[in-house]
Amino acid sequence: MNIENLEAFVYVIHYNSFNKAADALFLSQPSVTARIQSLERDLNTLLFEREGRNFTLTDKGKQFLPFAGQILQTYKKGKQQIQHVNKAFSELRVGCTVSVSNYVIPEILPFIKKQRSQLQIKLTTAPTEVILEMLLNKEIDIGFVRNVTHPYVENLGYYxxxxxxxxxxxxxxxxxxxxxxxxxxxxxxxxxxxxxxxxxxxxxxxxxxxxxxxxxxxxxxxxxxxxxxxxxxxxxxxxxxxxxxxxxxxxxxxxxxxxxxxxxLRTTLVTLKESSLYVSDLFLDVLKEFNWKKIAT
Incomplete structure (x- = not known):
């Protein structure tokens, strides 16, 4: 079974749109449709009822959805573990909006440096949508942005x-x-x-x-x-x-x-759901230190 086909299926459900899922995956809409059809052939069942541009999940699709999500999460955690095994966490790549860069980051970084004195910090300032894309592309480890919703992104807390x-x-x-x-x-x-x-x-x-x-x-x-x-x-x-x-x-x-x-104005801490526990734990310490509110899961 192709992981990319599972990913397309989960994205379509999350966005309730083939077009929006295609945009999020940087694919064309026909490519997303082709991946769904390939997944349906692998499973030998229809996942969607289609009527023109509208679609709904079939009963089989509803049954399969939680398993698809679990498979994707397990795969990405395993991939992340292989990539980072025996590799020291020596650099922290942070992305944030302009206002966060000017007024929040100068408060937070000294605390982080005190906790991890050997940590090198790389800061990128950009709009929320750019920070989100960089996070998905693994160009940064964590972001400080306005509210975002994405199936691969975890909201850790907010200020x-x-x-x-x-x-x-x-x-x-x-x-x-x-x-x-x-x-x-x-x-x-x-x-x-x-x-x-x-x-x-x-x-x-x-x-x-x-x-x-x-x-x-x-x-x-x-x-x-x-x-x-x-x-x-x-x-x-x-x-x-x-x-x-x-x-x-x-x-x-x-x-x-x-x-x-x-x-x-709400600033949210975000990271990939598959990111290392080290990064998440480090910024959970930040939440406690600066009285940021943890987002309930």
Whole structure:
């Protein structure tokens, strides 16, 4: 039985789409279909009921699915064991997003280096989708990304960075309480847009206001956004961790807005399910040290 055929079967089920499975496997849709058909011939049974572009699992397909997953996992663990047997773990390859690279990694790496002084660390900064691809291609050992879902990826834990409103020190909001989103809508706004779904929640809050906010500047760079606010060019919603130094130095002041509630940016630790226990254990120590939340399995 061909492992690649099993892989195609599991991917189609996970994504509920032949096209999406093909994209994830870097194959054409006909190639995925051919692999499924080859698997069906090996098993001498139909795994899918097909009707035009739609498909459903047959009863036999449902019965076979958990075994296919177990076979794949066992195969990949065995392959990983062979590749790493008697090989010292001397290098850690980490991939992360820009914000994580700037504000999270400088906190975490000294801790890791203290635990494993001989470990060489290689850091790659890229968008979440690139980090995921590098992880699947085994170009990195672990990633710090936004939320991802993939059948070969394990989410180890996550960190939530609260989003708060920040103003310059002599802004009227520093002494005015309580404040509402309607108050915010009357101010010049420096809107930092990082592409995360979390920011969509703020847009939805804007939609409930009596009149839309005055977005004077729409910025895709966090450092630029912070400097504009500190120079009195407007106020801004920013991740708390990223402005910790500016708050400490008195350049920015956090303002409580009750409507923001639990808004936050989530950073997730991910690794391949087949990755060595050494890597997973190392970063589970990180979770404990920095109070990251472990993802339930």
């Amino acid at each position: 939530e960075d609260p989003i708060r409103l920040f103003v310059y020190p002599n802004h009227p909001f520093v002494t005015k309480k309580p404040l509402t989103m309607n108050d915010v809508s009357r101010e010049s706004l420096v809107f930092f847009e990082c592409g995360s779904l979390d920011w969509g929640k703020i847009h939805r809050l804007f939609a409930t206001l009596d009149h839309p906010p005055q977005i004077e500047y729409q910025i895709d760079n966090l450092e630029t956004a912070k400097k504009l606010v500190s120079k009195g060019m407007g106020i801004s919603f920013l991740p708390e961790l990223c402005v910790r130094q500016e708050v400490k130095e008195g350049h920015l002041v956090p303002i409580n807005i009750q409507a923001l509630g639990g808004l936050s």
